[in-house]
Amino acid sequence: NAGVTQTPKFRILKIGQSMTLQCTQDMNHNYMYWYRQDPGMGLKLIYYSVGAGITDKGEVPNGYNVSRSTTEDFPLRLELAAPSQTSVYFCASSSTGGRTGELFFGEGSRLTVL
Amino acid sequence: DAKTTQPNSMESNEEEPVHLPCNHSTISGTDYIHWYRQLPSQGPEYVIHGLTSNVNNRMASLAIAEDRKSSTLILHRATLRDAAVYYCILRDSNGNQFYFGTGTSLTVIP
Numbered sequence: 001n002a003g004v005t006q007t008p009k010f011r012i013l014k015i016g017q018s019m020t021l022q023c024t025q026d027m028n029h030n031y032m033y034w035y036r037q038d039p040g041m042g043l044k045l046i047y048y049s050v051g052a053g054i055t056d057k058g059e060v061p062n063g064y065n066v067s068r069s070t071t072e073d074f075p076l077r078l079e080l081a082a083p084s085q086t087s088v089y090f091c092a093s094s095s096t097g098g099r100t101g102e103l104f105f106g107e108g109s110r111l112t113v114l
Numbered sequence: 115d116a117k118t119t120q121p122n123s124m125e126s127n128e129e130e131p132v133h134l135p136c137n138h139s140t141i142s143g144t145d146y147i148h149w150y151r152q153l154p155s156q157g158p159e160y161v162i163h164g165l166t167s168n169v170n171n172r173m174a175s176l177a178i179a180e181d182r183k184s185s186t187l188i189l190h191r192a193t194l195r196d197a198a199v200y201y202c203i204l205r206d207s208n209g210n211q212f213y214f215g216t217g218t219s220l221t222v223i224p
Contacts (some may be wrong), residue, residue, distance in 0.1 A: 004157075008221055035214070042201065042214035043158070059213075090157045100205070103212065105157030 002026050006091050006106035008103040013081040013113045021076040021109050023091030031094040031101065033058075034066065036087040043090060049074055074083075081113045118202045123219045126192045134187040136202030141182050146205040148212070149176065149187045151198040158201065158214075161187065178214050197222045 005021045016111075025032065030051045034041040045058030049068040063085060065077040078085060089109045094101040119137040126132040138147065149161040162169055162176045164185075169176040175188040197201055201217040 033212075042218075044214070045214075060172045076173065092157070100163060102160045102163075103150070103158070105159065108155075108157055 004091055004093055004104050004106035006089075006109045008109060009107065010110050011112070013078075013111065015081060015083065017081050018077070019081070019111075019113070020077050021078070021089055021091075022050060023074045023076065023106060024072050025074075025091075025093040025104070026072065027093060027095065027104065028071060029093035029095045029104070030071065031096065032068065033092040033094075033103070034064075034074070034076045035090045035092065036060065036085075037090060039089050046089075048078065078111075082111050085111065087111060088111045117213070118204060118215055120215060120218045121203055123215065123221065125221045125223060127154075127223050128194060129191050131198070132189040132192045132220065134200050134202075134220065136186070136187075137184045138202070139183045141204060142206070143182075147176065147178060147182075147185050148203045148205055149174070150201045150203065150214075151196075152201070152217070153198045155194075157183055161200070161203070163183065165207065192220075192222045194224065196221050208223075 004025045005106050033048045034046040037043045044060045046064050047066040049055045052071050092103045093105045094103050115167050146163050146165050148163040150158040152158040160173050164176045177186045199217040199219050201214050
């Protein structure tokens with residue numbers, strides 16, 4: 001199993017450009033998450049999904065959009081990129097929600113907005 | 115949502131035990147305590163979780179205080195590969211959101 005796969009690994013954007021970060025998991029997990037991690041900081045939740053067709057906002061959703069049309073894929077869309085969105089983005093999945101589910105993370109996508 | 119407090123950094127000598135503390139004084143009765151670690155340039159990985167009783171697995175042990183207001187992650191013999199940032203997280207009753215703080219950066223000295 002590949003687990004959680006994120007693409008691209010690195011990307012440089014100009015201010016105002018848009019892009020989509022891709023996330024795919026092959027573990028048939030219902031729960032998927034997007035986090036961002038700024039230098040020297042912990043992870044902050046952007047959006048999450050509890051199943052296909054269902055998404056919800058996390059701590060820092062402004063400037064981002066998500067969709068969940070299939071169980072496997074959970075893309076993160078950045079509209080009108082800003083320097084404040086320079087960060088490392090991590091996608092994660094879990095087989096269960098609730099209080100005991102283990103999160104599986106991808107390797108991250110490093111985004112720089114200039 | 116209940117928050118956790120961890121020291122910013124700790125050091126340990128290689129092959130010695132490491133005790134990583136976490137305070138969570140506002141924990142609710144149904145919150146689970148989770149630990150994750152993040153190796154350099156990688157995504158976080160699961161270490162262990164528990165509710166009330168102490169827990170052991172192949173990676174570590176989790177000791178939970180009787181009042182549940184604090185917990186300790188124990189690495190029995192630190193290796194250089196254990197150098198990472200360790201996050202203590204509470205999984206709330208909603209269960210759909212993990213809140214990561216800044217964690218404890220563990221340095222292992224050869």
